[in-house]
Amino acid sequence: MTASITRIREGKARIRESAAELYLKSEQLLRFRIAFALIGLVLSVCISTFAGEEFEFFSTAYIVGGVSFYSFVALLALGKLRHSPSRLKFFNAVLITLDVLALTGLVHYTRGLESDLYVLYLLPVLLSSYTFGRRGIYLSAMFVTVSYIGLLTSENAELLPYIFSKHSSTGLAAAYTGRLWLRILGRAFFFSSVAMLWAGFCDYMSRVARQGAERLYEQLDANEKLVHETDERAKRERLINFINKAVRSTLELDKVFKAAVMQLSTAVRSDLVAIIYQDSQDSALPTVVQRLHVTEEEKAQGKPSSLKNIDAEICRFILEHKGAYERDEKTGTKTKTFVFIDVLKDPLFAPISSQLVESGYKTLMIQPMMYGDFSKGVVLLADTSADRKFDQSEIVLIKVVAGQVAVAIEHASLVRELSQKNEVLLEKNLNLDSKNSELKTIQSQLIHQEKMASLGRLVAGIAHELNNPINFVHGNLPYLKQYVDELKGVVAEIDKLPEEDRRPVDELKNKLKYDFLVTDLDNIIADLNEGSERIRHIIKNLKSFSRLDEAELKEASVTEGIDSTLKILSQYYGRDKIPVNSNLAELNLPQVLCYPGQLNQVWMNLLSNAAQAMSDVSAPHLDVIGTLEADAVLVQIRDCGAGINTEIQSKIFDPFFTTKPVGQGTGLGLSICHSIIERHGGQIWLTSQTTPGPDRGTSFFVRVPLVAKRADAEKSRDSFSRD
Known part of the structure; x- marks a missing residue:
């Protein structure tokens, strides 16, 4: 009950x-x-x-x-x-x-x-x-x-x-x-x-x-009878829902088959319940998942069922002959469920009669699992009794289960096919993502390169326009001093004349305050010389920084590049601003084979970032430490800012990654630096300390080979130019 x-x-x-x-x-x-x-x-x-x-x-x-x-x-x-x-x-x-x-x-x-x-x-x-x-x-x-x-x-x-x-x-x-x-x-x-x-x-x-x-x-x-019927109906609904849940929760057909067989054997009293499935991709024997009935006595004694599993030859025979619905040619009706009482007397099963006798099963109910017009296998119920009859509720239940299992098989097949297509598509997408990433990097480098090239051309133009007049001024200053000295000599000779003869000249000198004019004129000429020299030095730095369009490898001084960049960034560094502690002048570093304009671009980004990182520091200072290695120059640029968190250090060289507020940074600077140094055959990396103390701050290390491999460098230069 x-x-x-x-x-x-x-x-x-x-x-x-x-x-x-x-x-x-x-x-x-x-x-x-x-x-x-x-x-x-x-x-x-x-x-x-x-x-x-x-x-x-x-x-x-x-x-x-x-x-x-x-x-x-x-x-x-x-x-x-x-x-x-x-x-x-x-x-x-x-x-x-x-x-x-x-x-x-x-x-x-x-x-x-x-x-x-x-x-x-x-x-x-x-x-x-x-x-x-x-x-x-x-x-x-x-x-x-x-x-x-x-x-x-x-x-x-x-x-x-x-x-x-x-x-x-x-x-x-x-x-x-x-x-x-x-x-x-x-x-x-x-x-x-x-x-x-x-x-x-x-x-x-x-x-x-x-x-x-x-x-x-x-x-x-x-x-009581109505409740019993309702209970049976609920059992059938639970079975269907269980199988539906199994179909939705897993794509493994073995689990679906086992769940369906177990639930069906519980709902329908039969000696054997089996699902026979022929995988279209496998030409071997069909897959059979079956469950035997265990009597209460066998359960109490802990023994397995005394019944036998259905033979694989019987399963294949059933699939071949009763694996799909059959249509009556005369009436046009379809037979969807096949029930055979005392199968040994049915001529259909004569070819496998010996196997049926050995198995001991005499009654068979075969329910094809159809999905549309295609058979996915059969649900088989077998009984050792020759007069076992299946009532209508059992047949309806088995039909529903067969339909659900057929849906599960089709679903698994579609998912498998979709998975294969997704793998192909994923591979193509990975290639596309790689190309997109490469294109985005190239675009970012091109934008930044164009900006720096425009800046270089602007600086070069300004330097050129300033250079001509300042050369004119600087070239005439010696003549001016010479003329002044000659005039002073003339006045000195006049002073040797008798007092009566030079009295008009002395009156004129007193009137013009000659002694003050001579002294002040010497000071003015000295100031003009100093100013012209300073302007010439600034023009030299501007020319050094503007070497962005040089298309050939050249030997250049790292020290001069950093010094000229510091002078360009005079709004950050210099007297009454951020002091710079550098040992580059003492080392007398050799020149390196490079693209000077590109290296100046690296120094510009690193030094400007360092200045911005120390904007909120009460006593900022910058350390520029050079080291001469066997075949390279190592430059360390260390600030005393807040530092960079460990979580984002791995992303610091990614294109478009920035920690600055919106509108204050593009996230391209360090990415460009990384690309330039790699193309020179060097390395760039950082260390950072965020804990308050004397070691707080960020250090960027740049290693530039003394002699780059010309072929690799030229190839990188060509690629960079095309970008």
Whole structure:
């Protein structure tokens, strides 16, 4: 039976007055008593607060505490009576008795007879209807009535002697005695009537509940078949959903086949369930995934199934002859499922009769797995019984499973084909990405090269325009000094004349302040010489920096290139700016075979970046350290800026990578530097320290070979020119 049917039978058992049901009701009533007692204790505290000494709080609290105590004890002892209905009934009878006694005391100490609290006596009757039948309900009502009358009598006990007094028939005693009797009898009759009516109502409601339970029991019996069918349908839906999930979650057909076979063997009772699949790319025997039925005895003993797996020859025969739907030529109908009872008598299976006899299977159901008009294999169910019949629900289920597995096979085939095409496309994309990256690098280098070339041409033009006039000025300064000296000589000769003869000249000299003019004129000529020399030196630096368009390798000085670049960057470096500590002049480095303009471009980028990195440093300084190696010159440019984080150091030479704000950098400078140094056969790298301290900052190292391989350098130059 299924789990749903089991639950239905358990529901029937709970409806009946069983020990388990009585135990649960008893437990619920005990919890109700505990809750009621706790609420009563809270109410007692509240009433005592407002009523004062008129309310007997401690007596009431003792009673409420007693109810809580015996309820807790009963709750602990209830577990030992779980399987004994008779003891449980006696147990509940004792509890009802204790409840009545507790309520009697509670009504007494709270003066409930004078108020409406005596209605609490009806509570035990209600509780008894929960665990007892009709007899128990009325017995509880009678017990409650007797308790009430006893309490009423005991509270008026001091007045009862007047009833039996010899003077009870005369005077005030006679009048009071009659009223006392009427009061006791009236209240007793009223309460007994209410108690019996309440008992009748509780009995009626209890019988209504039992009748409803019986009707529910009948309805459950009537719906048992429907529930069983629904359960089978749900099982089929779960199987289909499971296979759909397996199809979506994996592309491995073996896992899909195993999941389908396992679930199908659970849903359909058959000795063998198999999926036979012929891979179109494999000419060998078909793939067979099968599962044998294991009996309960074999499961208990831990033994494998005594049945045999289907033979591969049988599987191939089934695929060849019943692997697809068959159409009736006369009617045009398609046969989609093939069921063979006692297959040994069917002439179709005569070629493999010996294999079938050996396997022991006599009934076969074959369901082709079709995707459109193409067969993907078959689902095979085999049974050793010759009269095994498959009902319609089983056939529908197997058809659905076959369709889902066919979809999985087609899906895997399409994914495999798509994967192969993706691999080819990925390879082409990788080549394309490489070309795109190369093109982007070339474009970036071309842009930067054009910018630097334009700058070089501009600088060269300015230097040329300045060079002619400054040469004219510089060339005439010696003649100017010579002429001035000759004039001074003439004046000196005049000073040798007699005083009377030179008096007009002396007056003119005093008037013109000759001595001051001569001294100041010498200073002016000296300043002009110094200024012209400085302008000539600046023009020389500009010419050195502008050597970007030189198309041939030349020997050039690294020291001169760096010095000229520092002078170009005079807005950063120099007097009252960033001091530069350099040892290049002391080393007397030899010249290197290079493209000077390109190397100047490297120094320009590195030195300008260093200056910008130290813009927020209070005491900046730059170190330029040269080292002469065996076959190269190593230059270290070290700043004292914030440093470069380790996470981005590997990207620092990538094209378009920059740490500067948007609009303040293109990310091309260091990429161009890296490309230029590599084309010279050298290396460029960096080290950086971000931890505050004396070593904080970034050092760029540039190694330039003394003599580059001319062929490689020319090739690089040609490539760079084409870029």
